[in-house]
Amino acid sequence: MDTIEVLIIGCGIAGATTALRLARNPRRQITIITRAPDPHESNTRYAQGGIIGRGPEDTSELLFEDIVAAGAGVTSPEAARILADEGPPLLNKVLEQTAGVVFDQHDDGTPVWGQEAAHSRRRILHVGDATGRAIMIGLVAALRDLQRELTQPDVPITFTYDEVPKTLPPDVTLCVFRVVQEALHNALKYSHARAIRVHLGSSAKELTLTISDDGVGFDANAAMGKGLGLISIAERLEAVGGTFQIRSQPGAGTALEVRVPLSIVNNTDIAAV
Numbered sequence: 001m002d003t004i005e006v007l008i009i010g011c012g013i014a015g016a017t018t019a020l021r022l023a024r025n026p027r028r029q030i031t032i033i034t035r036a037p038d039p040h041e042s043n044t045r046y047a048q049g050g051i052i053g054r055g056p057e058d059t060s061e062l063l064f065e066d067i068v069a070a071g072a073g074v075t076s077p078e079a080a081r082i083l084a085d086e087g088p089p090l091l092n093k094v095l096e097q098t099a100g101v102v103f104d105q106h107d108d109g110t111p112v113w114g115q116e117a118a119h120s121r122r123r124i125l126h127v128g129d130a131t132g133r134a135i136m137i138g139l140v141a142a143l144r145d146l147q148r149e150l151t152q153p154d155v156p157i158t159f160t161y162d163e164v165p166k167t168l169p170p171d172v173t174l175c176v177f178r179v180v181q182e183a184l185h186n187a188l189k190y191s192h193a194r195a196i197r198v199h200l201g202s203s204a205k206e207l208t209l210t211i212s213d214d215g216v217g218f219d220a221n222a223a224m225g226k227g228l229g230l231i232s233i234a235e236r237l238e239a240v241g242g243t244f245q246i247r248s249q250p251g252a253g254t255a256l257e258v259r260v261p262l263s264i265v266n267n268t269d270i271a272a273v
């Protein structure tokens with residue numbers, strides 16, 4: 001099978017979503033380069049406001065009209081048409097389904113649609129006031145998932161658990177899942193470990209997660225912000241009130257210890273699963 005080499009410069013929402021869409025063809029060998037070592041670092045990460053979806057009682061035509069009106073004569077109708085027709089469905093396919101971004105919801109699970117600025121309908125989705133950060137975390141995680149799928153690790157990974165709540169809120173579940181993925185990615189790529197262990201447990205007060213390896217270890221303080229995803233782990237945990245600690249020294253393996261308080265999770269239904 002001939003491969004097609006693709007180079008994408010930039011890993012903001014534009015570069016990352018392009019990579020995810022192009023990667024559906026396995027012949028494409030995709031390389032992404034970024035300016036900062038941490039792929040999350042981009043304008044996208046700092047976008048605090050919301051993003052356009054297809055709200056209730058909304059249509060592609062209404063969105064097109066709003067964009068053209070807001071442009072006051074300078075909007076390219078062709079570009080506005082593409083954005084109005086393809087943007088909202090792509091938000092659903094790429095950001096929600098592929099990158100696992102969970103936009104704000106009401107208690108009954110329906111999306112919180114906002115109406116802002118020149119929009120005539122409720123069609124703006126948020127993740128609190130850090131929408132861009134949530135999008136970047138989801139996109140980079142989805143890209144790393146793909147990378148992992150194509151790499152067969154020759155390192156045994158053992159997963160153990162004891163008592164954990166039967167149910168957890170979706171944002172906590174996603175957070176724990178992504179933290180494990182990020183930590184395994186780091187261990188497989190950098191640690192030269194012979195074995196990796198993942199343990200999930202809980203006490204009455206908190207959910208605990210430990211990912212440990214017997215690899216080469218590293219200086220955790222010096223590694224912060226150097227592309228190991230530690231900032232995204234910290235941000236993910238902060239969103240659910242959690243914390244983490246890294247126990248590692250050069251030559252002595254690494255353990256990532258995570259705690260999420262159960263007071264904001266579900267402390268009424270603890271049982272072995």
Ligand SMILES: Cc1cc2nc3c(=O)[nH]c(=O)nc-3n(C[C@H](O)[C@H](O)[C@H](O)COP(=O)(O)OP(=O)(O)OC[C@H]3O[C@@H](n4cnc5c(N)ncnc54)[C@H](O)[C@@H]3O)c2cc1C
Pocket residue numbers: 009010011012013014015033034035036039041042043044045046047048049050051052132
């Ligand atoms: C504070 C703030 C708030 C915002 N609020 C909103 C909002 O509410 N709603 C909204 O829709 N938009 C908002 N935006 C705008 C939105 O964030 C941007 O339009 C969008 O993120 C641009 O995405 P991008 O992928 O094109 O670029 P970026 O996210 O900037 O990504 C650029 C990528 O290119 C890489 N790069 C740059 N130069 C080089 C180089 N020389 N070599 C290699 N790589 C390079 C960078 O490392 C990065 O990976 C906001 C922006 C900011 C800063």
